[in-house]
Structure formats: C-alpha cells, structure tokens
Amino acid sequence: MKIGILKEHKDGEKRVAISPKIAGQLIAKGFKILIEEGAGEASSYKNSDYTEIGVTVEARGVVFKEATILIKINPFDEEDLKLIDSHHILMSQLFHISNTKLIEAIAAKGATAFSMDAMPRITRAQDMDVLSSQNNLAGYKAVIKGAYEMTKIFPLMMTAAGTITPSRVLIYGIGVAGLQAIATAKRLGAVVEATDIRMETKEQAESLGAKFITVDNSGEQESEGGYAKEASEDYVKRQKEAVNNSLFKADLVITTAMVPGRKSPVLITKEQVKQMKNGAVIIDLAAAQGGNCEISEMNKAVVKHGVKIFGTTIAPESVSTNASDLYAKNMYNFLIHLTNDECEFKWELEEEITDGTLIVKNGKIRKS
Template sequence: MKIGVIKEPSYENRVAITPDVIDPLKKLGFTIAIETTAGDSAFFSDQDYKDAGASVESRDSILSGSDIVVSIHALDEASAKKIGKDKLYIATLSPLAFPKKVKEIATSSFKIFSMDTIPRITRAQSMDVLSSQATVSGYKAVLLAASNYSRFFPMLTTAAGTITPARVLILGAGVAGLQAIATSRRLGAVVDVFDTRPEVKEQCMSLGAKFVEVEGAADASNTGGYAVEQSEDYQRRQKEAIAKYAEKADIIITTALIPGRKAPVLITKEMVDKMRQGSVIVDLAAVNGGNCELTENDKTIVYKGITIIGNSNLQSTQPMDASKMYAKNIVNFLKLFVNKEKQFNINLEDEIINACMIAENGSIRHKPTLALLGE
C-alpha cells in the first residue's frame, strides 16, 4: 500500500512524515511518497526522503494515487475531492473545534481518521499526537515568555546587587503545563501551578512547583486528561484564588481547553490590570477563544505594558522535533492496521481505530461531531 504525504499550508512548518520513519513504514509493507518540498520548512530536503527510500511526487499524483494520504492540518475541499474512493485520509482535524470543516471534506467517499480523537488510554500513548505536540508547545511557551519578559528568569547575585527570580503562574497541568513547569524551573523561576484535578498535584510538586488547590472541583478522571466544566460556585472561588497569584506573577502560561467548548476564561481583564508592567501572558488556548479575556488568536498585543501572546500553534516553531514526534505517532497508529502477515485491515472492534474513524462513505460517524452539527 502506498502512503502519500501532503505539504502543509504556508503557515505550518511541520511535516507529517519524516525521513527517519520511512524504513519502519517500509518494514510494515508500505511504500511512501512525499509531495515536493513538503519537508523543507522542517529542514528535511527532498533528497533526504529519497535517501531514506521514499519517492518525491507532485501533489496531484499523491492525492489521486495513494492508498493512505497523511497530513497534519485538514486538506482544502478541492484537494480532498482528489482522494480516491475507499482510500484513507489521516490527519489532526480537530472535529470538535471545526465540525463544519470536517463535514466539508467528509462528503467524499474515502475514510477519514483524526489523530486527535485517539482515546487517552495506556495502549494509545505512543500514538497520542495531542500529548507529543503539547510537549513542544509547553516548552516553547516558556522560551517565548522569557524572550518577551523585561527581566531575568533566575535569581542572580551580582556586583550590582541581587536580582530576584521571576514568578511563573501556569494554569493547567496537562502535558503542556507539566513541560512548562519543567522548563520554567530549569530557567530558575519560582513556579505556581493551578489545575482542577487534584491527582496532578504530586506531579507538579515533583517538578518543583507549588500546587494551588481549590476544593470542590468536578471529577475529571474519566475525561481522558481534559478539563471539564465546573459549577458556578467553584468558578467563583477559582477566580478568587487565581487572582491572588496572577497579581504577583511575572509570567502566566495558560493551557486549559475543554474539547468542543469555548476555552474557559481564567484571567480576566481586571486581573491583567493588576499585573506589573513588563509581565507576559502566553495563551495556548487562543484558538478556542483563550483563557485570558484579552487574548487575540495568532496575535501578540501589549496592554498597559503587559505582553499577551495568543498562539495555539507553537509546535510549528520547533518543526524538526515536532515533526519527528508526530511521524512516530503516525507509525504507531498505522501498526494497528497491519497484522503479522503484513495484511492491512480496518478493525473497527479495536477501540482506538473505532474512536479515530470520523467519517466513511461520505457521512460523518463520529457522534460528538454529529451532535455539534445538530445531526
């Protein structure tokens, strides 16, 4: 079977398959073709792919001639129509955030799999693109904050006196939040972290952060690591607690997202008004409205001397490693389809495959997406 890799839109530097996974894919029985210059922005040349054993072809050739088409972002409607009947398309489609976009490409008769709907179970960890890419964004968020911050991160003792360390407040202790904690601590900052899930307290403290507790949170143990909506009373007490820490924070990094919902506003305009000039907010939930009331997606604004960065695609700014991680997730996902005899089979009794199959035969089958579309 032939796997075709598509070049991403101009705003994306990553690529879905990297040269280092070509050999593992060939051992599974696949041949691989990559669109011309698809890896350039991630620093993988066409020659790198040829040397690894892949062919380099035109976009039309890949779309029409591949059994499996792979990308990161969703294809445009015109490109989607070129994929053959009964073929497979694998990408990260964010169906709960962009259900109408998914419906557009689902009108064709190929089978659509979305990598961000992989269930967060132990067996699926090696193919969890949300976790792998959140590792990148959590790390880069801290570096971005440091480069925009008006002072040092660590405590420094100099001939001119002692400089106190930066205080970092991290909202959300998922994969991105934990990586942000670790990176902030490496840079010497004092870190406070807030999460509605008490079970992550130990992880945060093991990384050297102080965990801010607000009692009475709704149980999120069955949501696959995502946040859940909280009661009005809890939200009030939550904001009061966050406000105290936000006022003394130099850096705030927000990561809280609820699938299919607008991001919860955790940092209000009133909280920002009380922050010191020169402080920085990096909002990783910007694409869903942002955790900060003043966030603008894909923009950096300065409000009363405070820099607010709305960027939900920091993965693209570290394209080489981010692409390698994504590619390994794809390889591990494709292993589910290949048996010991290297025969390809779509086994919908496998809970991972079943959860990721968004559409087939021109119709959406993913129930949460159908609910959002009102169908």
C-alpha cells in the same frame, strides 16, 4: 499500500507529518511512500533526504491520485477535498467535534477518515498520542518564548552589584504542556506556581517543584478520558479569587486550558490584566480556540496596561524539526497498530483505538 505525505498549507505551519527517518522505517515494513514536493523543507528536510531512503517525490495532484492513505497534521481543507475520492483513507487531526462540516464533506466523498486528536487516553495508545507529543514541545517553547519577551531573568543571581531575585511563573492547566512548562521554568530557576481544576494533578505539579494553588472543586466534574471538563461559573469565580494573588505577582503566565470541541475557558479577564505587574508576559497557548485570556488574539502580540499578551497555538511550529519527528513516530505506531504484516488494514472496529479514532468509514459518519 501507498502512503501519501501532504504539504501543510496552513498559515505559519512548518511541520511535516512524516520525517525521513520514519518514512524509511515504514518502507522497511513494506509500505510505499510518496511525498508532495517541498513538504519537509520548513522542517529542515530536503526532498533529497526523502529520495535517498526510497521515498518518491511527486507533485500534489499525483500524490492524491496514486496514494491510498493520505497523511497530514492539520485538518484537510477545501482544496484537499476537491482531490479526495472514495478510495482514500485520510489521517490527520480533524477536530471532528467542532468541525462537523468537514466531516460531512469527507463523508460525502465516500472516503474514510481517522482523527489523530481523538486518540483514547489509555496506556496502549500513549506512543500514538499526537496531542501529548506536540503539547510537550509547546510547553517547553512557551517558557522559552516568555523568557525572550520578559525584561527579567529567571534564576536567583548573586552579583557584586547586588542580588537578583528569581522570576515568578504561574501556569494554568497541568496537562502535558503545563507539566513541561513547569519543568522548564524550574530548570531555569524560576519560582513556579500552577493551578488546575483536576485535583489529581496536584501531586504531578508538586513533584516538579511547583506550588499547587488549591481551589475547592467539590461538585465539579474534573475530567473525562484524561481531559478537563468545563467548569461551573461558581468554580471559575472561586478560582480567580484563589489565583489572583499569584497572578498579580507573576512575571510570566502560561495558559494551557482547553476543553475538547469547545471554546477555551476564559481564565484571565480584562480587569485582572489591569492589576498585573507592568512588564508581565502572558503566553496563551489556547488562543486557537478562543484563548484563556480575554484579550488574546491568535498569532498577535497585544500590549494592554503594560502587559504583553501573546496568543498562540498548542502546536509547536517554531520547533518544527523535533515536532515533525515526534508526530511521525506517533503516526508510525498508529499505522503499525492498524495494519497487518502485509500492510493491509485489519479494520478491528470494536478495538478501542480503532473505534476511538475512526470518524468516517466508507462515507458513513461513525462519530460526531
């Protein structure tokens, strides 16, 4: 079976879905690999890095024509759909809950589609979970970005001229990105606080050295399938009151809170920003879904009341080499799980991983 690796055309995207190393491992398993010319260049992978291990580099149209499995990171777009037909099996992050028109368009083509962001949060699927692997890097990069933009250093420092007190970091959302942000900020010497609607995250945050800001969440639905649920208005109000003291003292704030298929919850309002420290920095990793900060704008730096607010995405394009390799490892494990020794799909539709990720099968929508 032929796998086609497509070049990402989304603005700012630098990753590639399959790295040369993983392409070589797939070839060793019996797959044939084609890659769109230049697909890996932004991740520091040359065309020759692929051809040396047996991958065929082709023009975009040829990849669509000859490959059965088409792999991307971002959702397939209108230009992709023009080249898709019923023999294709698509694999990417489709975000199917909020991308209904895309799913309908794929179905209309008679194609089959797996959505990598729909991976079940179960132990067996951990090594296929692209959200976790990418969010881990995003949490790290958010701290590094914050350090660059701050006018202070992170650690306590004793100097002949006097003592420099450590910076204060506040993190909203203790998922994979939030935990990595805690760990990175602590390693750099910051005083770290964190908050989350899910009380089960308290122990995780504290194990990494963060102070957990407790908010009474009685009556709230904390999570479903490992993801936070949308909070009630009453909880949001009480969370703001509990967190305000830490927010107004923070030098760096990192927000990571997202609800699958919905707009990101607003956790920091314009009024709260007014009361933050002059020179504070907010890194809003949820900006692609509307943002956790009311002022955030996607891919823009906004300065309000002396606070720098960076709206960015959970996808770590700026560390594209590592991000591509981790995504590729997830895809390798997923492909091996779905296929037999002859590289043919098993189509075990009742199996939990297959059932959770298979959104469209031969033009029929299975999940919406």
